Amino acid sequence: MQVILLHSRFTQAKSLTLTGKHLAFxxxxxxxxxxxxxxxxxxxxxxLAADGNIPFVRNLVPAIVQDDTAKKDRYVRENLTAMxxxxxxxxxxxxxxxxxxxxxxxxxxxxxxxxxxxxMPGRGGPETSMPDVSRALTMSEFQLALNAMSRDIEYRSDxxxxxxxxxxxxxxxxxxxxxxxxxxxxYNASGFGRRLDPFSGRSAFHEGIxxxxxxxxxxxxxxxxxxxxxxxHHQFGNMLEIDxxxxxxxxxxxxxxxxxxxxxxxxxxQHVADIGSTGRSTGAHLHFEVLVKGVQQNPxxxxxxxxxxxxxxxQAAK
Numbered sequence: 001m002q003v004i005l006l007h008s009r010f011t012q013a014k015s016l017t018l019t020g021k022h023l024a025f026x027x028x029x030x031x032x033x034x035x036x037x038x039x040x041x042x043x044x045x046x047x048l049a050a051d052g053n054i055p056f057v058r059n060l061v062p063a064i065v066q067d068d069t070a071k072k073d074r075y076v077r078e079n080l081t082a083m084x085x086x087x088x089x090x091x092x093x094x095x096x097x098x099x100x101x102x103x104x105x106x107x108x109x110x111x112x113x114x115x116x117x118x119x120m121p122g123r124g125g126p127e128t129s130m131p132d133v134s135r136a137l138t139m140s141e142f143q144l145a146l147n148a149m150s151r152d153i154e155y156r157s158d159x160x161x162x163x164x165x166x167x168x169x170x171x172x173x174x175x176x177x178x179x180x181x182x183x184x185x186x187y188n189a190s191g192f193g194r195r196l197d198p199f200s201g202r203s204a205f206h207e208g209i210x211x212x213x214x215x216x217x218x219x220x221x222x223x224x225x226x227x228x229x230x231x232x233h234h235q236f237g238n239m240l241e242i243d244x245x246x247x248x249x250x251x252x253x254x255x256x257x258x259x260x261x262x263x264x265x266x267x268x269x270q271h272v273a274d275i276g277s278t279g280r281s282t283g284a285h286l287h288f289e290v291l292v293k294g295v296q297q298n299p300x301x302x303x304x305x306x307x308x309x310x311x312x313x314x315q316a317a318k
Contacts, residue, residue: 079139086146093153100160104167175268176244178222178302182252182288183211183275192298198282207296208251208289215256215284217275222250222288222302227264227272236287237279240272247294253287254278 190210197204221242228249229241236253240260243249256276266272277284290299 076139079143083143083146086150090146090150090153093150093157097153097157097160100157100164104160104164173246176223176225176246177248177305178244178250178290178299179305180220180222180269181211181303182219182222182250183213183217183286184220185213185217188212192296192300208253208287209299211275211286211288213275213284213286215274215276217284218271219252219255219273219275219286221266221268221270221272222290223248224268225250225266227260227262227266230258230261230264233279235280237281238273238276239279242266242272247292249291249294251287251289251291253289254281254285256284 188209188211190206192206192209194203195206196202219240223242223244225242225244227240228243229239231239233239233253236251238253238255238258240252240255240258241249242252252273254276255273256278257274258272259274260266260270260272275284275286281287288299290297290302
């Protein structure tokens with residue numbers, strides 16, 4: 001591009017040749033001047049607004065500030081609405097967590113005086129003077145903390161559900177173990193192990209426990225289960241067998257009367273028979289056996305587990 005310059009002082013015309021670089025430089029210079037002018041006008045505008053001498057500027061600035069404030073208020077309201085919704089969800093989760101905690105507390109045998117889910121735990125500590133540590137949370141930081149707390153509540157709820165299931169299974173297993181004494185009155189007339197046979201007088205192995213009591217004394221189920229035998233046996237007389245699951249069976253022998261039949265589901269402590277002296281017996285008593293996988297076990301360790309629930313139930317079943 002060629003530019004010709006004419007002036008009265010010039011003796012002859014002068015020409016300038018502008019290349020692409022010159023044009024780019026001039027364009028950049030032009031835009032730089034425009035930006036600088038805009039910045040200058042902006043600062044002049046702010047100065048005049050602060051001085052308050054020009055009515056138009058004085059009325060325009062509050063409108064701009066008000067619009068900016070309205071945008072900030074709308075942003076805060078939208079965030080507060082979202083956080084209020086999240087807070088409502090967390091409150092519902094906490095109520096569910098409290099109810100779940102009370103159920104777990106009951107299953108675990110923890111007294112409310114020892115641990116109360118509805119009371120705030122005590123907290124405290126020295127006040128920090130570090131500026132980087134002690135400061136107000138920003139809106140985004142508060143939102144992140146709220147989301148993190150919501151996730152923690154969900155994790156703890158899932159964990160308590162697992163604990164509740166495990167405790168419930170242990171409680172059910174405990175109720176299926178023969179841990180209550182089948183006769184409330186009477187006494188232990190003969191224990192488990194070697195003894196002199198009352199008929200032959202020879203040493204023999206006694207495979208259960210004898211509870212001596214008057215004829216007609218109620219016999220109760222030592223645990224919940226299903227009746228698998230209700231019959232007369234030539235040695236045991238009137239006999240009951242109850243299957244408690246996990247290969248555990250209890251046997252009740254020498255009864256005068258049986259109150260349940262095969263297939264009946266009996267609950268723990270249910271009256272199932274009466275004391276008698278039928279079969280191979282020298283007098284009124286209950287012969288009580290506990291069999292695990294068909295092998296007679298010492299009933300005492302099961303009954304002791306019922307007296308001391310804190311003892312190992314799995315050990316009793318071995």
